[in-house]
Amino acid sequence: MAVSGLIMLGYLVAHVAGNLKVFFGPEEFNAYGHWLRVMGAPVLHHHWALWIVRIVLLAVVVAHAVSAYQLSRRDLKARPTAYVHRRKRASYATRTMRWGGIILGLFIVWHLLDLTTGTLHPGGFEEGKPYQNVVDTFSTWYGNVVYIVAMLALGLHVRHGFWSAAQTLGVGNARRERLLKLLANTLALVLTAGFVSVPVAVMTGVVS
Amino acid sequence: MRLNLRVWRQKNGGSEGAMATYAVDGISPDMSFLEMLDTLNEDLILRGEDPVAFDHDCREGICGACSLVINGDAHGPERTTTCQLHMRSFRDGDTIDVEPWRASAFPVVKDLVVDRSAFDRVIQAGGYITATTGSAPEAHATPVPKADADSAFEHAECIGCGACVAACPNGSAMLFTSAKINHLNVLPQGSPERETRVLDMVAQMDAEGFGGCTLTGECATACPKGIPLPSIAAMNREWLRARRKVKG
Numbered sequence: 001m002a003v004s005g006l007i008m009l010g011y012l013v014a015h016v017a018g019n020l021k022v023f024f025g026p027e028e029f030n031a032y033g034h035w036l037r038v039m040g041a042p043v044l045h046h047h048w049a050l051w052i053v054r055i056v057l058l059a060v061v062v063a064h065a066v067s068a069y070q071l072s073r074r075d076l077k078a079r080p081t082a083y084v085h086r087r088k089r090a091s092y093a094t095r096t097m098r099w100g101g102i103i104l105g106l107f108i109v110w111h112l113l114d115l116t117t118g119t120l121h122p123g124g125f126e127e128g129k130p131y132q133n134v135v136d137t138f139s140t141w142y143g144n145v146v147y148i149v150a151m152l153a154l155g156l157h158v159r160h161g162f163w164s165a166a167q168t169l170g171v172g173n174a175r176r177e178r179l180l181k182l183l184a185n186t187l188a189l190v191l192t193a194g195f196v197s198v199p200v201a202v203m204t205g206v207v208s
Numbered sequence: 209m210r211l212n213l214r215v216w217r218q219k220n221g222g223s224e225g226a227m228a229t230y231a232v233d234g235i236s237p238d239m240s241f242l243e244m245l246d247t248l249n250e251d252l253i254l255r256g257e258d259p260v261a262f263d264h265d266c267r268e269g270i271c272g273a274c275s276l277v278i279n280g281d282a283h284g285p286e287r288t289t290t291c292q293l294h295m296r297s298f299r300d301g302d303t304i305d306v307e308p309w310r311a312s313a314f315p316v317v318k319d320l321v322v323d324r325s326a327f328d329r330v331i332q333a334g335g336y337i338t339a340t341t342g343s344a345p346e347a348h349a350t351p352v353p354k355a356d357a358d359s360a361f362e363h364a365e366c367i368g369c370g371a372c373v374a375a376c377p378n379g380s381a382m383l384f385t386s387a388k389i390n391h392l393n394v395l396p397q398g399s400p401e402r403e404t405r406v407l408d409m410v411a412q413m414d415a416e417g418f419g420g421c422t423l424t425g426e427c428a429t430a431c432p433k434g435i436p437l438p439s440i441a442a443m444n445r446e447w448l449r450a451r452r453k454v455k456g
Contacts, residue, residue: 074420075378075420075422077312078378078417079377084227084305084307085279087281089377089424090426094423094425097422167440168421168444170445170446170448171441172441173438174438177438
């Protein structure tokens with residue numbers, strides 16, 4: 001869980017940085033989209049680097065989901081009888097890890113069908129014109145709702161996930177506790193704010 | 209004080225249990241929670257009913273025998289053991305829910321008594337040192353750095369009551385096991401078995417059917433001895449180190 005989660009987190013940091021290029025206009029954003037396809041050239045053939053990233057991400061997402069399933073099954077088996085007197089346990093981010101993860105998994109499927117393959121894209125999806133595609137998606141109410149809800153779930157997931165990964169890998173100790181929590185919160189906030197800024201910019205007309 | 213108790217009653221491990229309601233009267237705020245249950249049991253015996261079975265021993269908060277999940281909290285609302293919890297923490301007329309530790313590794317024996325021998329087997333897997341025994345050695349014969357001595361003592365405070373497992377939404381025993389491992393692994397006396405200890409105890413913990421850790425922190429909040437949450441990260445560190453050493 002920890003290793004696969006951290007690899008995805010690394011990818012997300014690169015992803016949010018790339019997304020923010022949308023604020024520099026269609027030329028620069030589309031050129032960035034093109035660069036992703038020729039990344040590593042001339043050593044690598046066109047699209048190769050992109051496909052390597054995609055394959056690694058797919059493997060990591062599957063590993064993360066499988067270990068989450070195994071861990072959850074084990075955890076539910078270890079507490080077969082629930083307490084009669086129930087009270088709220090742990091923080092919101094901690095309690096929503098399982099459902100939040102499922103929401104994020106479904107979101108990734110929609111997100112790929114929307115902006116990678118264009119299958120579910122509203123309006124004419126055009127390969128090589130990511131700027132216009134992004135504007136199209138966030139011009140629909142459901143595109144905004146799905147995206148923003150998923151990004152809030154992402155923030156919560158990262159907030160508990162990053163700190164937990166540090167504990168699993170044995171990096172945490174009493175002195176680093178505050179630093180790790182601060183880092184987890186900062187990452188969660190930067191990722192959520194960065195991703196959400198794009199639909200908000202389209203809605204307010206900053207990006208059109 | 210007059211209280212309304214809802215207590216888990218279960219004849220034995222094989223039978224179905226249920227919450228039963230009892231009213232107890234004449235409770236002094238200075239009584240401990242267990243003395244309040246003693247009062248209830250005296251009433252039950254006089255009425256010819258089966259008294260409520262619960263674990264207890266020293267009643268000084270140092271043995272780890274008492275348990276009970278009180279209103280959803282392991283050892284009740286105060287950060288102490290149930291025997292050191294006093295009725296002044298409740299108000300007259302309160303309804304109090306009393307349940308046993310819930311975990312598949314801690315099967316209910318009767319009423320509020322659970323079988324915690326899974327913990328004993330985790331200890332047997334490596335929670336000891338193989339130094340020669342005999343009379344106590346001279347205290348300064350083996351120098352121990354102050355920070356290590358403090359850490360060992362902090363973890364040695366674990367009384368093995370099982371509140372961490374009871375409080376954990378996953379029924380995980382990571383805090384208990386980490387306390388036992390960190391206690392011995394930081395000391396020179398424990399270092400000959402440093403790697404096998406962590407590998408064997410964690411393997412035994414998993415074999416007992418305790419859940420996995422999702423770092424909710426409920427264990428450290430419930431622990432009457434204040435074993436801190438970072439102890440789990442320290443155990444993970446020891447485990448990863450041992451895996452590298454044993455394999456390499």
